[in-house]
Amino acid sequence: MDSVSTSRAHGGTQGVYRHASTATGTDMTFSVYVPDHAPGARLPVVWYLSGLTCTHANVTDKGEFRAHCARHGLIFVAPDTSPRGDDVPDEEAWDFAKGAGFYVDATQAPWSANYRMWTYVTDELPALVAAEFPVDMDRQSIMGHSMGGHGALTIGLTHPKRFRAVSAFAPIVAPTQVPWGSALDRYLGDDAAAKRRHDAVALIEDGARVKELLVDQGDADGFLAEQLRPELLAAACEASGIDLTLRMQPGYDHSYHFISTFMGDHLDWHAARLSA
């Protein structure tokens, strides 16, 4: 692992790091914020998964998470959203391929060689973070935005014992029912069962459970009606007994202005569950 940059911020260290990923077969870049802490201490870790077109940099620049993480003593990890590099297959689309890995392990050519973000985010990067940073891997939580909200919900529902809290900003909750979900068709082919494993609403319908979820959604979000459809998550949670706190935020859009506004609420919520 190489350090790309480190900078003191809000009484801690904001770093950007690069490593050769076995999962994706490429170099991968991610950011980690570590608040100052007592020597030898190990801190809870919050995973933040980003949305379409993003790298680690968007939330690192605009997420306004550092003051809250410093206050609560939380490490904050932000991975990239896809493999990168000239050798990685890509398309012109902004909602498929580079910047749009959808947190799955692709099975279809040509994507299957590199687009293995599920393994990267759930297995390889956690092992690296556990080895390199002062994290307490018994206290993890996960959140994300849009496509990254999809990632946080599906990963959280699949690993209910690993994550003590799961939340999302404007998540894609049911990719198999919305246009953006065509990416799953291309990454996973005709495997309907695999696609249901990467659809939060379908996972819940199929029996996956967490105790509770926190979701914020702006009602001026241009993707709300066609791509996000939080009512589908609300119905699935209602039917399954998952305690969903779904907050519709009047006037807010899909941008980091929305995320940064409610980041503090989410980190308060995570911190309460990570310290319990």
Next chain:
Amino acid sequence: MDSVSTSRAHGGTQGVYRHASTATGTDMTFSVYVPDHAPGARLPVVWYLSGLTCTHANVTDKGEFRAHCARHGLIFVAPDTSPRGDDVPDEEAWDFAKGAGFYVDATQAPWSANYRMWTYVTDELPALVAAEFPVDMDRQSIMGHSMGGHGALTIGLTHPKRFRAVSAFAPIVAPTQVPWGSALDRYLGDDAAAKRRHDAVALIEDGARVKELLVDQGDADGFLAEQLRPELLAAACEASGIDLTLRMQPGYDHSYHFISTFMGDHLDWHAARLSA
């Protein structure tokens, strides 16, 4: 004035606007954050001047000012740092010409046609902001970073009655004594008196006064010893009776990680003086 974008953020509106500037002879873009307020209310306004290479976007994306402005009821205005456009003379350098207007009215060709940032920031843009936003122009303050700290100090010292508070992050305090100040030679030629009017330390030596100043400076800032030299400002303030609070911040660099960390302290300080 055209609206480029508006987005709800932290219980207010973050906007980006564009207008045809008479001062620069170009279109100019700036951002304004307006917290929600009672109908008819007029809010105090904080001017933020950015540093070399920046546009309005850097602080708007990374400054973490909105939560504090919302809490205090402050409007926050962030201008660009130079004229822009294909017709504006430029050079390859990152510390001269575009992105480096140094908040002066250039008198030397070819810069004098467009590089009139002093008039733009002190006259034209305030008139536009007063006409278009719910500002109380009797309650203004000014801050800036690096080259923008230079701008905030020189403008604040020149207009002590206009600004109730003046502060800076890692400012250039004495451009006539440091390498970056060669920009003043190129914009202003051999006019030593004009250059002293655009040098905070020289202004103070020549009699300009404000009651107090707040300056934060990271001690890991790579520009500290050669370009910034806060000790020159400290000496000038000491000799002139200006109450300078100069805080050396251990480990902090010149980036927005530094600025965003101490933005809340500065806005608290401004708010106290704007509400007094």
